[in-house]
Amino acid sequence: MRTKIDRTMEDLGNVVALEHVNIRVPDQRLATLFYIKGLGLTRDPYLMTGVDNMWVNVGRSQFHLPTGRAPILRGRVGLVVPDLKALRRSLDRVAADLKKTKLA
Numbered sequence: 001m002r003t004k005i006d007r008t009m010e011d012l013g014n015v016v017a018l019e020h021v022n023i024r025v026p027d028q029r030l031a032t033l034f035y036i037k038g039l040g041l042t043r044d045p046y047l048m049t050g051v052d053n054m055w056v057n058v059g060r061s062q063f064h065l066p067t068g069r070a071p072i073l074r075g076r077v078g079l080v081v082p083d084l085k086a087l088r089r090s091l092d093r094v095a096a097d098l099k100k101t102k103l104a
Contacts, residue, residue, distance in 0.1 A: 019061050021077055024068035028054060031065050034103045038094040039079070040087065070102070 025031040028051055035041050035056045044055035044062065053066040058079065081087050098104045 020064055021061070022064045022066075023073070024070055025054075025065045026067070026070050028052070028065070028067055030098065030101055030103060033094045033097050035063060035065070038091045038098070038103075040081075040090050 031054060032043075035054075036043055041063075042057045043049075044057055048055040048064075051067075053064070056063040056065060095104065
């Protein structure tokens with residue numbers, strides 16, 4: 001007899017792991033300001049340490065950010081952070097540098 005699985009009970013919409021999100025970025029410096037300094041994520045210290053592709057750690061997952069024309073995503077990528085006030089302060093510190101970008 002097969003067990004019926006109630007998918008509505010899953011709080012992540014049945015996503016077990018995202019692992020990698022690949023997004024092209026036109027400017028590695030601005031991407032570093034946003035993802036590393038602004039969001040407080042960490043850069044992979046061993047792989048892709050050049051200036052044309054950055055791997056950013058998010059727990060066990062990563063953003064892969066090669067240089068290129070940035071796509072317009074139809075969906076959204078969300079992050080759960082432990083302290084929204086601390087995130088706001090961190091993003092405020094890079095706001096001036098990101099002011100005229102889509103990362104503002």
